[in-house]
Amino acid sequence: MGMSVAANHAKGKFAADAIMAAAARCTEDVKKNGADAVINGTIGSIIDENGDLVVLQIVKDTLKQLTPNQIVAYAPIPGFPEYLDAAIDQCFCDSRPEGYIRAIATPGGSGAIHTAVHNYSEPGDEVLTTDWCWGAYRNIIRDDNRVLREFELLTDDGKFNMKSFSENLQDLVNKQHNTVIILNSPANNPTGFGLNLDEWDAVLSFIKSAVEGKDKNIILVSDVAYLDYSGEKQECRRFFKKFGNLPANILPIVAYTCSKGFTLYGQRMGAMIGITSSEDVADEFTAINKYTARATWSNPTSSAMWTMIEITKDPEKVARLDAERAQYFQMIKERADIFMKEAADCGLKILPYLSGFFITIPMIGSDKVCAALEKEHIYLVPLKKGIRLAVCSVSKKKIAGLAAKVKAAVDAAGIVQ
Ligand SMILES: Cc1ncc(COP(=O)(O)O)c(C=O)c1O
Structure with a gap:
């Protein structure tokens, strides 16, 4: 490295983003060869069957009706109270857990995860998450001078790996006062895996036993970024009920996002x-997270909060919102079903997908396979232990036949999954 004036903790940090890099190569290809010739499986947003970004119609309509004041005025640091109530309601629906519930507005789920890590772990602490996880966790944890610790999400037969979870958690509880866990379920990025209710019971029961009678705390960050596309509205939220009535040294924090x-x-x-x-932990939650909000992004985005408030205060609009989400959930499911069926037919191994934006094809040597696929104008994201396909962004027409192409590239690279 050449000259550096960065502080020691910042020296050498750079975000090598495999997703953005693949997306950039894909954009070049589209410019040269046209969108029809290219398959872009890198994007983490919903793209419709015509290749256009989906903005829900009810959201478009509501955005257009906002007043300039609603768009630009400063919002209170913790967020508009109406927004916070709506976020809690929309998040839990019929499965609101019992207890003191407090919310602070954050810049997306990212802001929530960052703030939870910042305020509930110490510098140098290890933060526990799954080996299959969203890459940004590493940045969030490292940028705050914490260390990422991975446990294995899955057993060999595709179930939640309770053994790996409990061993790693126990180890951290033994050596740290606070342990922050980040669990992305349902619709895990990148696998599409989610814990069932029995698995949640086992997780919470182990968490309880790990800190029972001890002067130790566990903070469980529940990342539900893809919640609204993970199943029937009430059904996919049932696990939230389990976050109520836990001992005071266990604090679930849901990272909710619009x-x-x-x-x-x-x-x-x-x-x-x-x-x-x-109540003390609740009051502290509001105080310290509001403080961090003030110290980082300061005021949350007014326009987005008003959009959310205007929709959720009107039951007729909520019905439209739910119907639109259900339609896109179905579209993504149909794409995933095609890919999973074809993968099974051609012997391409995939990780257990239940719902969500992504499917993962496990393998060592994903770089080589992705590079070969790019020669055929197919863009997927190479991960350390597999390849991520964004079923949220590839049309059914383009998904058809894709599994066989990936399988051929895997075989040609001499990789045994
Ligand atoms: C697993 C996961 N969590 C959280 C987020 C948060 O996104 P945002 O900060 O836009 O809410 C994402 C977005 O890609 C994600 O994939």
């Missing part, structure tokens, strides 16, 4: 929602 559920990605709106049986 990015996907309201297709407001670039508007940067989300919330961190804390659930606790202790």
Whole structure:
């Protein structure tokens, strides 16, 4: 490295983003050869069957009706109270857990995860998450001078790996005062895996036993970025009920976001929602997270909050919102079903996909396979232990036949999955 004036903790940091890099090569290809010739499976947004970004119609209509004041005026640091109430309601629906529930507006789910890591772990602490996880977790954790610790999400037969989870968690509880866990379920990015209710029971029961009677705390960050496309509205939210009535040294924080559920990605709106049986912990949650909000992004985005408030206060609009989401959930499901069936037919191994924007094809040597596929104008994201396909962004027409092409590239590279 040449000359550097960065502080020690910042020296050498750079975000090598495999997703953005693949997306950039894809854009070049589209310019040269046209969109029809290219398959872009890198994008983490919903793209319709015609190749256009989906903005929910109810969101478009509502955005257009906002007043200049609603768009530009400063919002209160923790967010408009109406927004926070709506976020809590929309997040939990019929499965609101019992206890003190507090929320702070954040710039997307990212802001919620960052703030939870920042305020509930110490510099140098390890933060526990799954080996199959969204790459930005590493940046968030490292940028705050914490260390990422991975446990294995899946067993060999495709179930939640309770053994790996409990061993790693126990180890961290033994050596740290606070342990922050980030669990992205349902619709895990990149696998599409999600915990069932029994698996949630086992996770929470182990968390309880790990800190029972101890002066130790566990903060469970529940990342539900893809919640609204993960199944029937009430059914996919049932696990939230389990976050109620936990001992006061266990704090679930839901990282809620309007990015996907309201297709407001670039508007940067989300919330961190804390659930606790202790009023002190609840008051502290509001105080310290509000403080961090003030110290980082300051005021949350007014326009996005008003869009969300205007929709959710009107039951007729909520019905339209739900219907649109259900339609896109179905579209993504149909794409995933095609890919999974064809993968099974041609012997391409994939990780257990239940719902969500992505399917993962496990392998070592994904770079080589992705490079070969790019020669055929197919753009997927190479990960350390596999390839990520964004079923949210590839049309059914283009998904058809894709599994066989990936399988051929895997075989040609001499890779055994
Ligand atoms: C797993 C996961 N969590 C959280 C997010 C947060 O996104 P945002 O900050 O836009 O809400 C994303 C977005 O890609 C994600 O994939």
